[in-house]
Amino acid sequence: MGAGVLSGSAADPSEAPEGFHRVGGALHVDGVPLATIAGAVQTPAYVYAASTIRARYTRLARAFADVPHRIHFAVKANSNLAVLALLRELGAGVDIVSGGELYRAQQAGFGGRDVVFSGVGKTSDEIAQALDGGVLLINVESEAELTAIDAVAASRGVVAPIAIRVNPEVTVDTPHAYIKTGEKGGKFGIPRDDVTRLIEVATTLPHVTLRGLGMHLGSQIGNADPLRDALPRLVHLLGVARAAGHDIRYMDVGGGLSVPYAPGDVDADVEDYAALVRAAQAETRLALVLEPGRFLVAEAGVLLTTVLYRKHANGKDFVVTDAGMNDLIRPSLYQAYHAIEAVEAAPSRITADIVGPICESGDFFAKDRSVDDVPAGGLLVLRTAGAYGFSMASNYNSRPRAAEVLVDGDRYAVVRHRETLDDLVRLERPHPDWRTA
Numbered sequence: 001m002g003a004g005v006l007s008g009s010a011a012d013p014s015e016a017p018e019g020f021h022r023v024g025g026a027l028h029v030d031g032v033p034l035a036t037i038a039g040a041v042q043t044p045a046y047v048y049a050a051s052t053i054r055a056r057y058t059r060l061a062r063a064f065a066d067v068p069h070r071i072h073f074a075v076k077a078n079s080n081l082a083v084l085a086l087l088r089e090l091g092a093g094v095d096i097v098s099g100g101e102l103y104r105a106q107q108a109g110f111g112g113r114d115v116v117f118s119g120v121g122k123t124s125d126e127i128a129q130a131l132d133g134g135v136l137l138i139n140v141e142s143e144a145e146l147t148a149i150d151a152v153a154a155s156r157g158v159v160a161p162i163a164i165r166v167n168p169e170v171t172v173d174t175p176h177a178y179i180k181t182g183e184k185g186g187k188f189g190i191p192r193d194d195v196t197r198l199i200e201v202a203t204t205l206p207h208v209t210l211r212g213l214g215m216h217l218g219s220q221i222g223n224a225d226p227l228r229d230a231l232p233r234l235v236h237l238l239g240v241a242r243a244a245g246h247d248i249r250y251m252d253v254g255g256g257l258s259v260p261y262a263p264g265d266v267d268a269d270v271e272d273y274a275a276l277v278r279a280a281q282a283e284t285r286l287a288l289v290l291e292p293g294r295f296l297v298a299e300a301g302v303l304l305t306t307v308l309y310r311k312h313a314n315g316k317d318f319v320v321t322d323a324g325m326n327d328l329i330r331p332s333l334y335q336a337y338h339a340i341e342a343v344e345a346a347p348s349r350i351t352a353d354i355v356g357p358i359c360e361s362g363d364f365f366a367k368d369r370s371v372d373d374v375p376a377g378g379l380l381v382l383r384t385a386g387a388y389g390f391s392m393a394s395n396y397n398s399r400p401r402a403a404e405v406l407v408d409g410d411r412y413a414v415v416r417h418r419e420t421l422d423d424l425v426r427l428e429r430p431h432p433d434w435r436t437a
């Protein structure tokens with residue numbers, strides 16, 4: 001990944017800077033100036049760097065190279081088909097949480113065995129869709145769901161490959177309570193004390209076959225302690241499942257690796273993470289399933305936006321952008337920090353609130369932030385927006401969702417067109433087509 005200012009053209013194209021970097025003050029992604037993309041597709045737009053996704057995937061895959069493992073990208077982080085197809089080319093599978101994500105994965109070329117299906121509320125239709133698609137594993141989150149899977153599999157004359165998602169009930173330190181999942185009392189997974197009983201129930205059901213156990217502790221986990229506490233619990237329960245006679249093959253350790261968002265944040269220590277997980281794998285000799293989302297794509301994306309207005313009120317400066325909380329909800333929902341930079345180097349800085357056009361006081365990207373002093377008409381980026389950016393976007397305030405652009409070397413492509421006004425109303429009818437009860 002390129003960092004810092006690089007200027008001049010490299011003689012060997014393989015030496016060209018990759019990722020987001022500045023050339024003579026102007027922000028580029030790989031070989032393409034962001035200003036060129038803004039001119040071509042307008043703003044707001046999400047822009048992704050294929051090179052960064054490749055680099056992140058390779059880094060994670062290398063750390064596990066000597067153990068049997070599969071990297072199942074958590075589609076919820078970024079579900080664009082072109083991003084999924086790129087990850088598939090790299091050798092990834094997917095972790096999905098809905099029939100919609102399964103459909104996307106299939107459209108991007110993933111086969112059934114590339115898919116693990118997580119989530120606390122799968123419908124019978126979604127379970128049927130997963131079984132018809134031949135998924136590798138359905139991760140079970142309750143006894144009721146276990147019996148539902150058995151019934152759907154029976155109705156289709158198949159045996160469902162399942163894993164039990166264990167809630168290891170460890171203390172997890174994440175930047176926001178909403179992104180913890182492996183703590184006691186949460187809605188996710190089977191409480192660890194109940195897992196043995198569920199393993200026994202699985203033994204009695206003819207249309208499920210228990211192939212693994214999994215867990216997911218939370219997202220943006222900054223240190224190794226929760227994993228260090230949880231892995232022995234998972235390993236112990238895998239032993240219980242094997243002792244009960246199940247043909248266990250997979251140990252799913254979920255996702256959750258952190259990425260740096262703010263100055264001073266440190267990147268996840270992938271080697272430390274891998275050392276811990278590999279030590280647990282060595283005790284079980286099972287194939288590992290990893291479910292990273294953010295780690296692979298967050299830093300590969302920016303939200304490109306135009307400054308609509310500058311405003312000064314009550315002694316305070318506001319920068320009003322054409323992107324809003326409907327485009328990137330993380331600052332509003334989690335008080336998340338995203339670095340904000342001018343696309344063309346700005347001569348000075350100001351302290352301002354960076355806000356969107358939505359009619360909500362919660363529609364802000366930063367408060368009292370020292371940022372580049374960009375006039376109306378200038379371009380800004382919100383960095384580290386490749387994960388949980390577009391995938392959490394909405395049409396709130398009847399705003400068409402932004403375009404998505406993928407850059408690869410010196411080429412770029414629109415991989416999702418900006419929604420049109422017609423898209424906003426396409427499924428609605430001003431004159432109801434009444435039916436009689």
Ligand code: LLP
Nearest residue numbers: 074118216219220255256291292293294388
């Ligand atoms: N596996 C499961 C079962 C998950 O629930 C998740 C994320 C992942 C894997 C991927 O986690 P990651 O590697 O991306 O941390 N919208 C929030 C994040 C919610 C994560 C939900 N589950 C955010 O913007 O921070």
